[in-house]
Amino acid sequence: MTALTDDTLPVTPRAIRDEMIVFVVMALLLASVPFTGVYPFFVMQALCFALLACAFNLLIGYGGLLSFGHAMFLGTAGYCSAHALKVWALPPELGILVGIAGAFVLSLITGYISIRRQGIYFSMITLALSQLLYFIYLQAPFTHGEDGIQGIPQGHMFGVFDLSKPTVLYYVVLVGFLAGFLLIFRIINSPFGEVLKAIRENEPRAISLGYRTDQYKFLAFVLSGTLAGFAGSLKVFVAQNASLTDVHWSMSGEVVLMTLVGGLGTVFGPVVGAFVIIAMQQYLAGFGQWVTVIQGSIFVICVLTFRRGVIGEIAHYFRRSL
Amino acid sequence: MQALYAQLLVGLINGSFYALLSLGLAVIFGMLNIINFAHGALYMMGAFVAYFLLNNDYLSIGYWPALIVAPIVVGIFGMILERTMLQWLTGLDHLYGLLLTFGIALIVQGVFQNYFGSSGMPYAIPDQLKGGMNLGFMFLPIYRGWVVIFSLVVCIATWFLIEKTRLGAYLRAATENPTLVRAFGVNVPRMITLTYGLGVGLAALAGVLSAPINQVRPLMGADLIIVVFAVVVIGGMGSIMGSIITGFALGVIEGLTKYFYPEASNTVVFVLMVLVLLVKPTGLTGKAA
Structure with missing residues (x-):
């Protein structure tokens, strides 16, 4: 079995x-966005998804575990934050x-269940668990079913920052x-991250070296899920709603x-991937379901010819790790 | 009591679709080492091919020929997919197969959604299977009874083909050790293509069977495939008979849930998956992944 990433350069x-x-x-480029006239809502949305994708990547890129249910953390954190902000009227920082x-509690439970199987089964289990959650949220009263939680107050972060102002938000x-x-970034370069990479490359060898690989994978799952939840909480302030779309398998x-x-x-x-995909959705919004077809085609093309991805190709060309 | 029997029947019908689909997934996984995410989309294609055959003014081919033609058409489409795309994944991580077929599913479903929207289109029950019979304890719509019995026959026939015939023996041997079987002069790549065609054809057959019951919709397979994944996790993909029995059993359990506690009918299969994972992580048929 070939590893998912073929360029394993040592961390120097x-x-x-x-x-x-x-x-x-x-960071500098992103910080200068409000001065450039780029639509900030677009960038904020992309940033939330970028964080979500980074959290997901922690699991697949460094742990070799493909979760097909990461939307459940995004959606769960979104619902929890939205409920806390709107119904309990908590300030933004507590809402987050x-x-x-x-998301942390959810990742403890789902991680405990899904980590029991490897490879392809892990993907199917995470997908099934997120679908289970989708149906629960569809029927649960506090999520308001198909309508979602709408009109969430943005409030003042730490009592100072007015989040209803786009620039502050x-x-x-x-x-x-960031x-x-x-x-x-810190997790990846920590001793823990090194062990994760070792497990990804060769799990039996990692076990024979005395690592309890299940515990490492469980911890990686919880970290990834919790960080994905953080992205979901931030997204609530940007979109000002929490809906079933965020829990759906297509997400x-x-x-x-x-x-x-x-x-x-x-x-x-x-x-980079999050910005590319969000920009694509933005510009192709008028094409209806063709967006799905295009996304599917990108999947096919990437898997068949472009497995390293944009940054992976650049890194490979310069023989650097990025 | 009537309602209970009716839900049991619905459960048996859903169970036959689970069985046909998980059977195909297991056969494909055995040979190609790929979890076919496009299985739901191809199931939907089967129903659509039957719909086109019937509603095309020049063809107007009915249910009975469609039962054979649709699986063949979709099977050929599947074999083209295998030849042009899936075969290039040999030797790569299994996860790429999942991602590629997920992409294919998005493309197929997206194209159909563009032309047909998301609403369902009716497909009439063939004249010979209209009406119902009174069994004394319940009223049985003939078409529904037919679906259950016919699916069961197809499942057993597939089991027989794989476990009891010479062709099946080649297939099982190639699953274990493709290189060695090639050395005996068997054309393994062609067998892989045909196996994918067979698995996909079974999905399309399930699609045709479900067309008169569930209507023909572009997303009819999208949610179904996730349930089938849970079925596969519960039953394991190690044994053909295991897939068939698990499929039918879960359908029946789902039907019972609809009667006793309807709120949980969408989730019962997933909850069972969680329970099985907690008690016996390797799945019911027991082979480790």
Whole structure:
């Protein structure tokens, strides 16, 4: 069985320095968006999905586990945050915490169940679990079924930042994204991340070296799910609603697509992929269901000819890890 | 009591679709090492081919020929997919097969949605199977009884083909060790293509059978395939008979749930999957993945 990513370059101080430079450039570019006249709503949406895709990538790119149900964390955190903000009237920072806590609990439960099977079965189980949750949310009273939770108040973050102002909201979302991204970056380059990569490359060998691989995979799953929940909570402030779309399997598919386009197992790939896919949806919104067809075609083309993804190809060309 | 029997029958019908689909998934996985995410989309195509055959002014081919023609048409389409795309994935991680077939499913469903929207189109029950009989304890619509019995026959026939015939022996041997079987002069790549065609044809057959019951909709297979995945996780893909029995059994359990606790009828299969995973992580037929 060939590994998902074929370029496993060693983590050297130089590689980390390269990645930090790219990170700083990315942060500066994103921070300058409000001055460029680019529609901030689009970028905020893309940032939320970028964080979601990064969290997903932590699991597949570094743990070798393809979750086909990551929308459940996005949607659950969204519902929890929305409920906390609207019904309990909590301030934004606590609303985000409630969402993250919801996703954390969910990832504990689903991780405990799904980690019992590997490979292809893991994907099918996560997909089935997210569908189970979809039906529960469809019938549960607090989600308001097909209508979703709408008109969520944005409020004042820490009592100071007025989130109803687009620019303020943009920087709050950006800071949230960068914090999540740095955390993932830190996890990948930690000893824990190294063990994950070892498990991805050769699980029996990792076991024979004395690692309890199930515990590592479980922890990776919980981290990934919780961070995906963080993305879901941020998204509530941007979209001002929480709906069933965020829990649907097609959303899980989109996350997979973003990561695949950007590059599985690359640090910056999911971010690029999220921007590409969200931009595509934005510009092709008038074409109705053809968007689905195009997304399907991108899947097919990527798998057949472009498995490294955008960033993966660039990194491969320069023999760097990005 | 009437309502209970009616729900049991609905359960048996859903169970026959689960059985036909999970059977195809298991056969394909055995030979190609691919979980065919496009299975639901191809099931839908089967129903649509029957619909086209009937409603085309020049053809107006009815239900009975469609039962044979639709699986063949979709089977050929599947074999083209296998030759042009799936075969290039040999030797890669299994996950790529899942992603590729997911993409194919999106394309197929998207194209059909563009032309037919999302609403259902009726497909008439053939004259010979209209009406019903009174069994004393319940009223049995003949078409529904036919679907259950016919699916059961097809499932058993497939089991017989794979477990008891010479062709099936080649197939099982090639699943175990393709290189060695090739050395004996068997054309394994062609067998792989035919196997994919067979699995996909079974899905299309299920589609034709379901057309008069569930209407013909572009997304009719999209949610079904996820339930079938759960069925496959519960039953495991190690044994053909296992897939058939699990499929029917889960359909019946779902039917019973509809009667006793309708709110959970959508979720019961997934809940059972969770329970099975907690008690016996390898699935009921027991082979480790």
